[in-house]
Amino acid sequence: MDRSRRDIFGIFGSITAGAQAAMAAPAPAKPDAPQRAPHWAMVVDVGKCIGCQACTMACIMENAVPENSFRTFVSTYEVETEAGTHNYMLPRLCNHCDNPPCTPVCPVGATWKEPDGIVVVDADRCVACGYCVQACPYDARFINRQTRTADKCTFCAHRVHAGLLPACVETCVGGSRIFGDLNDPQSEVSRILKARKDEVRVLKPEENTRPQVYYLGLDPRFEGRVDGAPTLWRPSEARG
Amino acid sequence: MNNQITELLYVARDPAWAPWAVTYFFLIGLSYAATALSLPGVAFASPRWREASRMALLGAVITGVAAPVALLSDLGNPGRFLNFYLHPQATSWMSWGAFFLPVYVAALLFYGWAALARDLREASEKGGLFAPLRRLLGAPERPALVRLLGIVAALAAVPVALYTGVEVMVAKARPLWGTSLLPFQFAATAFVGAAGMALILERLVGAADPASERKLARVLVAALVATIVVGALWFAIALFAPSSVEGRALAQVAKSPVWRVNAVWLAAAVLVPLVLVLVRPVGLGWVAGLLALNAAWMFRWTIFMGGQNIPKTGAGWYSHPLELGPEGLLGIVGTAGLVLLITIVLTTLVDWSRFAAEPAPAPRAARIGG
Numbered sequence: 051m052d053r054s055r056r057d058i059f060g061i062f063g064s065i066t067a068g069a070q071a072a073m074a075a076p077a078p079a080k081p082d083a084p085q086r087a088p089h090w091a092m093v094v095d096v097g098k099c100i101g102c103q104a105c106t107m108a109c110i111m112e113n114a115v116p117e118n119s120f121r122t123f124v125s126t127y128e129v130e131t132e133a134g135t136h137n138y139m140l141p142r143l144c145n146h147c148d149n150p151p152c153t154p155v156c157p158v159g160a161t162w163k164e165p166d167g168i169v170v171v172d173a174d175r176c177v178a179c180g181y182c183v184q185a186c187p188y189d190a191r192f193i194n195r196q197t198r199t200a201d202k203c204t205f206c207a208h209r210v211h212a213g214l215l216p217a218c219v220e221t222c223v224g225g226s227r228i229f230g231d232l233n234d235p236q237s238e239v240s241r242i243l244k245a246r247k248d249e250v251r252v253l254k255p256e257e258n259t260r261p262q263v264y265y266l267g268l269d270p271r272f273e274g275r276v277d278g279a280p281t282l283w284r285p286s287e288a289r290g
Numbered sequence: 291m292n293n294q295i296t297e298l299l300y301v302a303r304d305p306a307w308a309p310w311a312v313t314y315f316f317l318i319g320l321s322y323a324a325t326a327l328s329l330p331g332v333a334f335a336s337p338r339w340r341e342a343s344r345m346a347l348l349g350a351v352i353t354g355v356a357a358p359v360a361l362l363s364d365l366g367n368p369g370r371f372l373n374f375y376l377h378p379q380a381t382s383w384m385s386w387g388a389f390f391l392p393v394y395v396a397a398l399l400f401y402g403w404a405a406l407a408r409d410l411r412e413a414s415e416k417g418g419l420f421a422p423l424r425r426l427l428g429a430p431e432r433p434a435l436v437r438l439l440g441i442v443a444a445l446a447a448v449p450v451a452l453y454t455g456v457e458v459m460v461a462k463a464r465p466l467w468g469t470s471l472l473p474f475q476f477a478a479t480a481f482v483g484a485a486g487m488a489l490i491l492e493r494l495v496g497a498a499d500p501a502s503e504r505k506l507a508r509v510l511v512a513a514l515v516a517t518i519v520v521g522a523l524w525f526a527i528a529l530f531a532p533s534s535v536e537g538r539a540l541a542q543v544a545k546s547p548v549w550r551v552n553a554v555w556l557a558a559a560v561l562v563p564l565v566l567v568l569v570r571p572v573g574l575g576w577v578a579g580l581l582a583l584n585a586a587w588m589f590r591w592t593i594f595m596g597g598q599n600i601p602k603t604g605a606g607w608y609s610h611p612l613e614l615g616p617e618g619l620l621g622i623v624g625t626a627g628l629v630l631l632i633t634i635v636l637t638t639l640v641d642w643s644r645f646a647a648e649p650a651p652a653p654r655a656a657r658i659g660g
Contacts, residue, residue, distance in 0.1 A: 133313075138295075157374055180366070276297060278605040
């Protein structure tokens with residue numbers, strides 16, 4: 051399970067989501083092969099993102115994210131250079147850090163990092179104190195106004211456990227998002243990170259959070275807090 | 291601001307900590323600082339401090355009882371508060387606070403009861419509607435017990451002061467919060483507010499004793515100077531070490547017109563009461579008290595609500611208007627009503643100005659000499 055949508059398109063031309071899921075499902079382990087826990091990660095090829103927000107919508111529909119809240123979205127910028135003006139799209143989501151600052155602060159142990167690398171929230175235990183939201187350096191968490199609990203991207207753990215791709219990866223038109231197992235050296239994420247290691251960047255590396263969402267083609271000006279003119283549209287302000 | 295980049299699309303995150311958090315940190319700060327101010331006159335029976343400390347004790351109990359209500363209200367799921375005790379987490383300062391807070395409040399209430407037991411007993415003898423309650427709570431004066439419980443309450447207040455500062459400080463994702471000076475800033479402004487609260491109570495329900503007002507004014511001056519010193523230290527670090535967390539915080543807000551106004555307001559909130567109490571240490575204590583409460587509130591409001599208006603990744607600043615409902619203005623007004631209610635109950639049960647009719651006890655040496 052380490053394919054981007056573009057790969058699938060390249061192989062089959064067109065394919066249904068169900069068939070893709072079947073193709074993308076991990077191969078059954080050989081009886082004698084040692085069982086190795088996966089370590090899920092995502093590679094985002096910024097150059098392939100067209101800012102269509104299909105991933106944003108797919109995430110909302112898949113995870114019943116309430117209005118004006120987002121587990122993932124594509125922040126969009128206009129960048130002026132000597133060569134002209136161009137748009138810059140940066141998909142953002144929980145980085146599922148290997149050293150997550152959000153989990154140790156939780157006062158009731160309602161969020162933790164699973165052995166497979168996915169940072170999850172127990173919505174039945176969460177008291178919605180908001181401490182994890184404050185601790186996340188990426189603004190990836192929020193308080194879900196409907197469930198009154200902390201909410202965030204889970205790499206669509208329910209889909210991954212069923213052998214499917216995260217909804218955002220499944221729907222990515224440009225093949226920008228690639229998901230897979232870092233513990234499998236043959237996975238596409240492993241091969242990309244090895245082959246293009248000089249290009250690989252993460253957001254806010256100075257925080258030492260060891261993010262597991264890796265970016266290709268990430269402009270250093272967008273690694274941290276963006277120093278630019280403020281946004282034109284803020285969904286939260288549209289709330290009635 | 292780099293004008294070569296324009297942010298076209300971003301998501302403004304709502305503040306995860308509502309004004310309830312400001313209210314809690316304000317009230318609990320006043321309470322633990324007021325508990326400390328109550329020690330000399332109430333626990334250790336210093337004649338010079340007894341009126342000022344009595345007002346501080348009243349303030350400590352009022353705010354100590356109201357603070358946990360605000361804290362619970364800030365939870366999205368307040369009904370699940372038991373999870374704090376069913377699933378404690380050693381790595382979370384908030385989890386530790388869930389244990390520190392009830393211990394402190396309980397110790398404070400016992401201390402307050404012991405200090406007022408004699409007053410309640412004497413008041414019960416006069417009859418009236420509340421005589422049975424006063425008789426139930428009343429007891430002979432036990433100075434040793436008051437001293438012991440006062441020390442226990444003060445010791446219990448220390449971890450509360452510690453956790454309320456460190457809890458915010460460890461959220462390094464916000465440079466404005468990540469400074470190691472934040473616990474000291476919270477503590478210094480807590481004493482500013484506590485002295486201000488005692489000055490107001492002295493005027494409203496106390497003996498309006500000029501000597502006590504002067505003493506509280508001195509405490510206020512000391513707390514304001516401490517606030518200025520810690521604030522100046524933060525600013526110096528930010529200026530001379532731009533890569534420090536203080537420097538990064540300053541860089542985030544320096545270009546914001548709103549934050550410039552905040553800075554001026556905060557400076558005025560500290561300097562105006564300082565000048566006032568230095569010029570008029572007696573007579574306008576209640577005005578200085580109100581200004582001091584404003585300083586303590588403003589500092590927390592700026593840190594919490596202002597801090598959450600700084601995006602962690604996006605450009606510019608969020609703009610979150612104060613909601614009018616329970617999450618915002620109604621919550622603040624409601625908590626103020628709770629504070630007023632507790633004040634009415636406590637001042638109804640006990641005559642807090644009784645020292646006005648009693649001369650201060652002579653020092654021990656004078657009694658022996660006489």
